[in-house]
Amino acid sequence: MLSKSQIKLVNSLKHKKFRQKHQLFIVEGVKVIKEILKSNLEVEALFATVDLFSFNSENFYLISETDLAKISALSTPQIALALVKIPNNKINVHQQNSLTVALDGVRDPGNLGTIIRLCDWFDVSTLICSPDTVDCYNPKVVQATMGSLVRVDIVYEDLNQVLTQTNLPIYGAFMNAEPIYSTYLERNGILVMGNEANGISTEIENLITHKISIPKFGSAEVESLNVATATSIMLSEFKRNQFTEK
Amino acid sequence: MLSKSQIKLVNSLKHKKFRQKHQLFIVEGVKVIKEILKSNLEVEALFATVDLFSFNSENFYLISETDLAKISALSTPQIALALVKIPNNKINVHQQNSLTVALDGVRDPGNLGTIIRLCDWFDVSTLICSPDTVDCYNPKVVQATMGSLVRVDIVYEDLNQVLTQTNLPIYGAFMNAEPIYSTYLERNGILVMGNEANGISTEIENLITHKISIPKFGSAEVESLNVATATSIMLSEFKRNQFTEK
Incomplete structure (x- = not known):
């Protein structure tokens, strides 16, 4: 009892x-x-x-x-x-030798859970969350990760600080930028995804070295993709070269 | 009042x-x-x-x-x-001259809403739902589509009947099949996505002409992608050729 x-x-x-x-x-x-x-x-x-x-x-x-x-x-x-x-994850961005994902203010627990599961699928071992991103130990996030929480190292850090310290290419998802399909995507880099409503904050935008977009094929009225589906397409693009080069 | x-x-x-x-x-x-x-x-x-x-x-x-x-x-x-x-949408699969998406038993309103929004983004004008797919006029689905419901023609039809009547290539998403990155994807075809837990039903599997998969790069333990994120990656792959050929 x-x-x-x-x-x-x-x-x-x-x-x-x-x-x-x-x-x-x-x-x-x-x-x-x-x-x-x-x-x-x-x-x-x-x-x-x-x-x-x-x-x-x-x-x-x-x-x-x-x-x-x-x-x-x-x-x-x-x-x-x-x-x-709660594990005491530490990261050293400079020592990463694969793609790292960074989230700038993602608020929805379902979105964060889905993104953690995507990191697991696409072999992204480190996920950096801004302090205003929803807590990954929130029960709704834990449930949405379907176990992937165990296999991805998640840290909450000041993104500004992390991104100013790295020499890696920093990719950021924006609405109207270089189409991902025609951009050369480095294996080793950081991909920043922004908040559901407002995208990447101005402070972080200034640190992005490569602004990239998912081209829209459909009607002008459709405004955006959900952050989790946009992340899935981005990660697939980053990894597909690796696959086709094999 | x-x-x-x-x-x-x-x-x-x-x-x-x-x-x-x-x-x-x-x-x-x-x-x-x-x-x-x-x-x-x-x-x-x-x-x-x-x-x-x-x-x-x-x-x-x-x-x-x-x-x-x-x-x-x-x-x-x-x-x-x-x-x-409720609009009285009618489709004629044979007259489609672009990609059509068909859903075989998708149950979660959030997933269906996200898929409708993805169809709008990727210019998929027709979405065929099996009768056991969640109702697209369910308030949770309507809310999740963010307005895209207006721009995508959605019909509920017996998939078996629709798919046996067509000569178009029928692509289906499976766990271990031809990797999408190395499959030639026709512009004009039908992409079938299956139920969240069980995938595509055996009856429909028999009608699939091209079984395709999203390769897994990460750990063996991660079992699957969510159906909405898998659809986003599939649609991006179907459309990217069109973009890079431009």
Whole structure:
């Protein structure tokens, strides 16, 4: 059975302030938790209605479905919920030898989750988020990543500082710039994607060395692509050369 | 002021059964409604808290914010709500002279909305949905299309019937097939995208003439791309040749 203080702790982690205070985040679902147990991430506690895990610890709690519903952030709770320690990722942009993605103020949890999954698919090992980007340990983001959160190193850093320190080409997605289809895209660089409504901020725009666009083929009225779909097309373009050169 | 029967009618349209009975759907937001008023779609009634429209009709209703909240499907109602007649789109696949997209059982409203917006961007004028694809007049889909619903012809048809009647190449997205980067993609064809969890159904798979895949560059553990991001990459690949040939 869950104690009142456990219920209070888990529910507090739905808020960023308490995730930062306790340095913990919530992960739900058997499959993702199994992946986390195999990864470098540290599981602080595991609550489940069935013991499907080889988690030999006094911090494993077999609980009822009623108790799981009290702590789950999902409308349909999924057998297990883990409290995981927030990893202390560090990056050195200069030492990257592949493409890095940087997000400037992406606010929607679903978009961030989708972008993390795309980084995993396209072998982008590091994702740099501006401090005003939605927290990647928000339960909605964690759920949308479908486990990819484990495999992508995510850091929150002042983009201005990171980008002024690098000699790598810095690509930025804009509405009317050089079409990606005819731009030579370096393997080793940084791709900056902007906020859903306002795009890349002026401060960061000044640091972009290559402004690129996804050409529009359709009607003049369609204003923009969603940031997650635009990121998917950009990443596919960056990687396709690598594929066709093989 | 709104009558009880108006409130009942609008709220009933949140359900597919009543949208089909009344042949009406709900559109919210000033910008989208203005686009609809300029389009071929027919507005049956318009409710707004401010008159920002040149809609000269006895079916314009200036209402209070309280009344708007009673009929809106949004958590934050957006000034105006229109009842729009469901258009009677007809397609003839054989007469298409560009790419057509067909969806086999896409269930998530956000995914369908994003795909409609992508069709608009990439000049795909016709979208064929299997009967078990989520209804494109579902308020969540309408909201996610950001106005693109007006510019893409969407039909619900038995895919088996449509695909057996065509001589066009039929491309289908699968997990392990010919990489899109090295496949010659015809301008004139049909691209089939499958259900979020199960992909393209076996019945439809048998009709696919070209099975294609988006290569995975990252870790073995990442299982799939979201159907909307996969569609964005596919459409970009189909159209990029057209761009680079220009």
